[in-house]
Amino acid sequence: MITEAIACCLISAFGTLVVRERVEASRRRAEQERTRELAVELALHVAEKTPMDGELRVPRRMVERILLLAPKCDIEPADARAAALAAALPPGARADTRLPLPDGTRAALAYRHARWDGAGVVNDVRGAKIPIAAQLLAAADWLESRDGASRDALVEALRFETGRTFSPRMAAAMAACMEGLLQVSAADAHLGLRVTNGAMLCIAAVNPETLPPALLPAFLAALESRVRERLRPSDRVYCTDSEVVVWLTSTPADGAMRAAQRLEPIVARVPVPSLQRLEVACRIGVAVADNDATSFTELLGVARTRSQRGGAVVAA
Structure with a gap:
């Protein structure tokens, strides 16, 4: 009887462990998807008005820690x-005022070094006057600067910073989810997005109600057609009903070696079903001549027209 009871307890404990691992794996996948979504949103903001060349390396670890910490403080998604x-x-x-960033992001950057006790900070920005986004960014910065420290060391340091650098609420939230914050993998610390000479595929999220799934093939066909119109003959587009991949011809920024152009995959392999909504390419910030962008509304209109005429085959 005792043996059976012990066996039942072990089985129950094992089952609980398996469930927890699955939940944690699911949460990590969701956070990685959200990280990618935010990275693409950032790329859209940066690419609209600022020429770039090279790879935009997004610090995945910092972003995931912010997304993990925010719910613990009941922080608004915005x-x-x-x-x-x-x-x-x-x-x-971060100090480039030309970037078309949301006001909340600018405030986070402006006050990221503000301390809760106001020490060493000008303009009397302290305590509750510090934007919550800036407090979150400061928490992620603090953890990043102590990469490799043990949990006990971090908890002890955090205890000292409570009421000084961090609000009691923020410090308590950091302590409560310290295990999760430390488990964010360093192996994939960065997420890369390719940008070449100001030419970029801009991506935005669209509700299924706005773009019905039945219209998606026609929409992607319209997108492909528009991309082909705007890009150079050496560029290529690969479109299916589940993803969009754009290949742009890389041109050196100084224009001195145009004959040495080479084909590179740029910016995005875009999965359409993502986070239970459709994430599709809806603006083409090609910037070959005028940095103009094709609007989603325009492409959707083309897609509806094609669909009413009997549909369109998306090129593979």
């Missing part, structure tokens, strides 16, 4: 997004 976008900016771009 503030979490603002902090994550600020964290995702390359260091050299």
